[in-house]
Amino acid sequence: MLFDFNVISQWLHGALTSVMPEWAAILTESILVALAIITLYAVFAIILIYMERKICAFFQCRLGPMRVGKWGLLQLFADVFKMLTKEIISMRQSDRFLHNLAPFLVVIASMLTFACLPWNKGAHILDFNVGVFFMLAASSIGVVGILLAGWSSNNKYSLIGAMRSGAQIISYELSIGLTMLTMMALTGTLQISEIVEQQYAEGWNIVRGHVPAVIAFLIYLIAGNAECNRGPFDLPESESELTAGYHTEYSGMHFGFYYLSEYLNLFITAGIATTIFLGGWAPLHIIGLDGFNGVMDYIPGIVWFVGKTLFVVFLLMWIRWTFPRLRIDQILALEWKYLVPISLVNLVVMAIVAAYGFHF
Amino acid sequence: MNLDIRTVAPENLREEMLRLRREQKMNFLETLTGMDWGEEGGLGVVYTLESTETGERAALKTATTDRENPMLPSVSDIWKIANIYEREVYDFYGIKFTGHPDMRRIFLREDWVGYPFRKDDEPEKENPLRMTNEPLADVTESYVLNPDGTVVKETHPIFEEGEYVVNIGPQHPSTHGVLHFRVSLDGEVIRKIDPVLGYIHRGVEKLNESLTYPQTLALTDRLDYLGAMQNRHALCLCIEQAMGIEVSDRVKVIRTIMDELQRIDSHILFFSCLCQDLGATTAFLYGFRDREKILDIFEETCGGRLILNYNTIGGVMADLHPNFVKRVKEFIPYMRKNLQEYFDIFINNVIARNRMDGVGILSLDDVISFGCTGGTGRASGWHNDVRKRMPYAAYDRVEFNEITRKEGDSFARLMIRMDEIKESLNIIEQLIDNIPDGPFQEKTKPIIKVPEGTYYTAVEGSRGEFGVFLESHGDKTPYRLHYRATGLPLVAVMDTACRGNLIADLITIGGTVDYVVPDIDR
Amino acid sequence: MKEDKTYLAGLFGGIKTLCVGLKTTMRELFTPKMTEQYPENRKELKMFDRFRGSLTMPHNENNEHKCVGCGLCQMACPNGTITVKSEFYETEDGKKKKRLVSYEYNLGSCMFCQLCVRACPHGAITFDQSFENAVFDRSKLVRKLNHEGSKLMETK
Structure with missing residues (x-):
């Protein structure tokens, strides 16, 4: 049977309440959870950056980092170290307060969203009845940070980059919202844990919802990629046009925050795709093969979740390292002329599928 | 070839030029070279013209003996490229062109004292190494000639008050070198571009005046580094023709093969950098992977990868390496196969097509008036291939097509290069199996002196007509050695090509017109 | 954007070219890599005879x-x-x-x-x-x- 994380959390709660009052126990738990999130956040950022550098290199007939450690495994630690020791330069004529605030907004937004991911059965940090809604809302705070960064830098490249980013993220939010809506029509709930439980019981949404779900999945991948400002939608920071776009003027760990959140947003986008479409922590089940399903259940949910997420991340990286960058008008045309109409039609189709029970 | 130069008095110049333009259809201003003929000859300009319709050529010169305040009439309204060429002459010789809209220095610093190409100027005396930033002019000057013969100086601002001007460069990933565009933007739309040149101006032409002929060769590789072979070929040809040296057939064929390899090398790099500029980093590395093969071939025979140092006066530096033929024969099918990959990953890609189709259209009139030779001109339907117009080396004995297109947009410019890679491979294939025997170096005198005269020789460089204008007074050093840079017209045309497009298009257009900065700045 | 194509033909044609691109990079993922690991390969690294070092x-x-x-x-x-x-x-x-x-x-x-x-x-x-x-x-x-x-x- 699949491992339930509630066992651990209840045991911990019990142990803590036995030595301290209820409020202190909850406080301690909160701190532990916060530390866990921050650690996970950093660990995944490092894993993803290493993964990106290697995958990118292999797509490009290169080897990628090889020097520091075996296969360059320690390269990222060296990079993080370098970034931590670098000076944070403050620009003359920049809006100092907003300039320093902006990177934190971006990190906060991605951490909040990060906290919504279902890691395992019973291991959700934020889980309530409007979970998906909250997740979408939290992820949109990031764009404020980007706009602020562009504005407060007092740099023309940054400003253009930030404006592009604003136009792009707000447009693509629409597609994300619509695809989520499509899937909510199928699941009938906004609570993330329930969405996954349901998929564990009845099969992954991408299979249950068949055609409209697959379309929604593809649109979500495109829009999610655009939300992360990653290629081919990386024009807010397109290095061949705007040198580095909105974070041109940042240095040291302030730049590091943008860098971290870019990769974490990638992970989060992939994680949400996993949760909504690919069954979250639910293992692969094939109807009729009970023995196989039993074996699959022995693999812990967290392995399933992270594995699937990294698979989606790989898909996104594959896309990034294949395609050229779009132009700002083309990005908006793609959204408004292609993705939004298709998502709307798809939503109607899904509504029919759900209402008449055409799904599996 | 030896130029047959007609002298025109400054006051008749405009009339004569307009007549040539209208009646003889001389629509291509090939070169415009400043000259200092000393106290008696005065400061002047040599123009070489060509008619793209009839192929007729003409060379004129005009001069003024006023060294204090030399003035000559401008032809910048007759040929658009004259605008930037005349600025160059003003920068080097201090000749003011009346009627020119924008008389600013172009390569040297704005605070430079004196005019270094004048034979009596001592640039080092007045110009110490300045440790301050170069101030960039916000206003430009023009000199208007009134009907009564007086000249009025006018000033105009380069950018209006309140324009949103963004600096693209000099440190920018997609200007392919230290090139600086001041771009006035309206949102994302480009309103005007003002190129600021000269960040790596090394005064190659000035240096040449104190170097012996063999020594001048060493600098040609450092102009357009992706056309090193062809640049050096042009200078060698010019000196050989002037001195009447006939090179062996073997040398001619070797030079042809090398030129074509260099062209493929340059076009691959063009493709790679365009991909990089448009964000397709993976395609960039595929191009570099294939270019490596050519560089290896070069290195084995010439000893260099970028600075090839191969042609010499009367031959080549060393005979072909024994492995050369084998390697080239391996390379031809390899390249043909990998060219398909370029199409798969980038050229046929819908995103790339949308970025390039219909972007930065240059009309046929514009490319001729701006003198944009090479692939950029041919993409707009201008048959300007020097290999066909004035065949040299072994080009008269091979069959190849001059690739032209009509669209004149960025995609056409890309496709011209891709098709030229195929043509170059065909040329090499025709020659590689029958390289004639013969000496690889003709005997020359130990000290090379070019007979007195003015010569002009052009070859088809990687990105257009690379010309060498040589005036010799019979010494062992040239009196004036001017290169017709292939890149300068391409930068001059950027303003026309980019207006009304987006910033992202500036990058696309800059990538596809394919300039190389050391060639522009010289 | 090409005007002579219909909405759907443009869409599917575009998707097809994207897939060709993805196929190309996927193939390259498994090809031998071009990186030369200098200075680890110092022993095997041999310059051409005509190379001009000093x-x-x-x-x-x-x-x-x-x-x-x-x-x-x-x-x-x-x-x-x-x-x-x-x-x-x-x-x-x-x-x-x-x-x-x-x-x-x-x-x-x-x-x-x-x-x-x-x-x-x-x-x-x-x-x-x-x-x-x-x-x-x-x-x-x-x-x-x-x-x-x-x-x-x-x-x-």
Whole structure:
């Protein structure tokens, strides 16, 4: 049977309440959870950056980092170290307060969203009845940070980059919202844990919802990629046009925050795709093969979740390292002329599928 | 070839030029070279013209003996490229062109004292190494000639008050070198571009005046580094023709093969950098992977990868390496196969097509008036291939097509290069199996002196007509050695090509017109 | 955007080209990699014979070179990279002859144009294949090419 994380959390709660009052126990738990999130956040950022550098290199007939450690495994630690020791330069004529605030907004937004991911059965940090809604809302705070960064830098490249980013993220939010809506029509709930439980019981949404779900999945991948400002939608920071776009003027760990959140947003986008479409922590089940399903259940949910997420991340990286960058008008045309109409039609189709029970 | 130069008095110049333009259809201003003929000859300009319709050529010169305040009439309204060429002459010789809209220095610093190409100027005396930033002019000057013969100086601002001007460069990933565009933007739309040149101006032409002929060769590789072979070929040809040296057939064929390899090398790099500029980093590395093969071939025979140092006066530096033929024969099918990959990953890609189709259209009139030779001109339907117009080396004995297109947009410019890679491979294939025997170096005198005269020789460089204008007074050093840079017209045309497009298009257009900065700045 | 295509044809045509691109990169993911791992591959790394690394004056096992100190290379050099110092001495039979004292070569200003090698009538200098020429101090780039105590090779 699949491992339930509630066992651990209840045991911990019990142990803590036995030595301290209820409020202190909850406080301690909160701190532990916060530390866990921050650690996970950093660990995944490092894993993803290493993964990106290697995958990118292999797509490009290169080897990628090889020097520091075996296969360059320690390269990222060296990079993080370098970034931590670098000076944070403050620009003359920049809006100092907003300039320093902006990177934190971006990190906060991605951490909040990060906290919504279902890691395992019973291991959700934020889980309530409007979970998906909250997740979408939290992820949109990031764009404020980007706009602020562009504005407060007092740099023309940054400003253009930030404006592009604003136009792009707000447009693509629409597609994300619509695809989520499509899937909510199928699941009938906004609570993330329930969405996954349901998929564990009845099969992954991408299979249950068949055609409209697959379309929604593809649109979500495109829009999610655009939300992360990653290629081919990386024009807010397109290095061949705007040198580095909105974070041109940042240095040291302030730049590091943008860098971290870019990769974490990638992970989060992939994680949400996993949760909504690919069954979250639910293992692969094939109807009729009970023995196989039993074996699959022995693999812990967290392995399933992270594995699937990294698979989606790989898909996104594959896309990034294949395609050229779009132009700002083309990005908006793609959204408004292609993705939004298709998502709307798809939503109607899904509504029919759900209402008449055409799904599996 | 030896130029047959007609002298025109400054006051008749405009009339004569307009007549040539209208009646003889001389629509291509090939070169415009400043000259200092000393106290008696005065400061002047040599123009070489060509008619793209009839192929007729003409060379004129005009001069003024006023060294204090030399003035000559401008032809910048007759040929658009004259605008930037005349600025160059003003920068080097201090000749003011009346009627020119924008008389600013172009390569040297704005605070430079004196005019270094004048034979009596001592640039080092007045110009110490300045440790301050170069101030960039916000206003430009023009000199208007009134009907009564007086000249009025006018000033105009380069950018209006309140324009949103963004600096693209000099440190920018997609200007392919230290090139600086001041771009006035309206949102994302480009309103005007003002190129600021000269960040790596090394005064190659000035240096040449104190170097012996063999020594001048060493600098040609450092102009357009992706056309090193062809640049050096042009200078060698010019000196050989002037001195009447006939090179062996073997040398001619070797030079042809090398030129074509260099062209493929340059076009691959063009493709790679365009991909990089448009964000397709993976395609960039595929191009570099294939270019490596050519560089290896070069290195084995010439000893260099970028600075090839191969042609010499009367031959080549060393005979072909024994492995050369084998390697080239391996390379031809390899390249043909990998060219398909370029199409798969980038050229046929819908995103790339949308970025390039219909972007930065240059009309046929514009490319001729701006003198944009090479692939950029041919993409707009201008048959300007020097290999066909004035065949040299072994080009008269091979069959190849001059690739032209009509669209004149960025995609056409890309496709011209891709098709030229195929043509170059065909040329090499025709020659590689029958390289004639013969000496690889003709005997020359130990000290090379070019007979007195003015010569002009052009070859088809990687990105257009690379010309060498040589005036010799019979010494062992040239009196004036001017290169017709292939890149300068391409930068001059950027303003026309980019207006009304987006910033992202500036990058696309800059990538596809394919300039190389050391060639522009010289 | 191509106007002559319909909405759907454009959409599916576009998706097809994207898939071709994805197929290409996926194929390249498994091809052998081009990276040369310098300096780990120092042993296998062999430069081409004609590569111009830095100027050298070959000496034979008796510490003899071929340079007569004529200075033609110095005259041929466009950059003033070479300084040849020579002296006159009297041979046993009373003739005055020139002999090389020091041959200084400044790698820092050399542009590898090979004019010196071509100018040399005795083949005394040549370019070698060394390319690891980085030093911390510019003065170290000035090299003396003739070895200590070397002398002219006797011509037969």
